[in-house]
């Protein structure tokens with residue numbers, strides 16, 4: 001759970017009134033790191049339940065947030081199960097709360113699956129294939145992951161000598177791989193996907209790392225979270241299921257690029273966790289454990305260096 005901005009019921013009620021909704025109850029979202037998020041039970045003017053989620057963005061300006069909202073609206077129109085922003089009475093899909101940009105979206109049903117089976121992974125692969133087919137124009141205005149990676153690479157000095165050396169060589173190789181123009185999620189971890197009680201995927205959240213990139217990179221981000229053991233070792237059965245789901249749904253990837261992307265994506269989240277918010281700044285968890293991604297990086301790098309001269 002992370003809540004950096006505090007809002008009382010009166011403040012929430014007045015905000016909801018702008019959407020013609022009445023507050024019933026609210027709670028802070030139990031997962032999440034960067035933003036302040038409330039899960040809200042509300043009713044519309046006819047008294048029908050309208051569960052919604054309010055996110056107050058702690059770091060984004062309105063100008064930064066705006067293209068992500070456009071993307072979400074496009075994806076929802078394209079039939080993907082994503083939380084497109086609701087519009088208020090004045091027709092705006094973004095408001096100011098405590099001086100920060102805030103967005104209200106539908107509360108999608110389902111729960112996170114933190115112990116995925118092959119079938120969950122297969123559905124995640126299929127969903128990624130559907131996402132990667134979306135029109136590139138919907139994501140052209142978004143900051144790209146290569147630039148983000150270059151910023152994180154400024155912190156390579158925080159790694160040990162061997163890892164830093166490996167990481168530098170790896171990034172040199174990655175820079176030679178031309179960025180693709182698939183619409184990628186960029187952060188498709190288990191806490192960004194929802195499944196219903198029958199195990200069917202019902203929602204994909206948190207598109208705030210979305211951009212245009214190679215599909216292999218998005219697959220790598222997902223595989224490093226959905227298809228590794230608690231110790232960070234790859235789990236071949238889940239890995240194969242996610243990739244089969246992707247291919248069966250029409251997705252195409254290059255195996256050689258994926259091998260490289262798996263190590264790059266592991267490094268990226270190791271670094272972002274090292275430099276992310278620490279618990280204590282928030283009423284919540286703060287950044288997740290960097291050591292988890294140092295282990296994943298170690299296994300992925302070892303596998304890659306067995307096949308290539310790095």
Ligand SMILES: Nc1ncnc2c1ncn2[C@@H]1O[C@H](COP(=O)(O)OP(=O)(O)O)[C@@H](O)[C@H]1O
Pocket residue numbers: 002029030031032033034035036037053055083105106107108109191192203205206
């Ligand atoms: N539209 C939604 N429907 C259902 N649950 C949501 C929704 N938005 C957020 N959540 C829940 O809130 C958590 C945190 O939201 P998120 O936007 O990922 O915050 P952060 O950016 O801080 O990680 C998610 O992991 C999910 O459990």
Ligand SMILES: N[C@@H](CCOP(=O)(O)O)C(=O)O
Pocket residue numbers: 032033034035187189206208269272273288
């Ligand atoms: N999935 C990332 C954390 C991303 O943070 P968020 O606030 O965008 O959910 C990780 O596990 O490091």
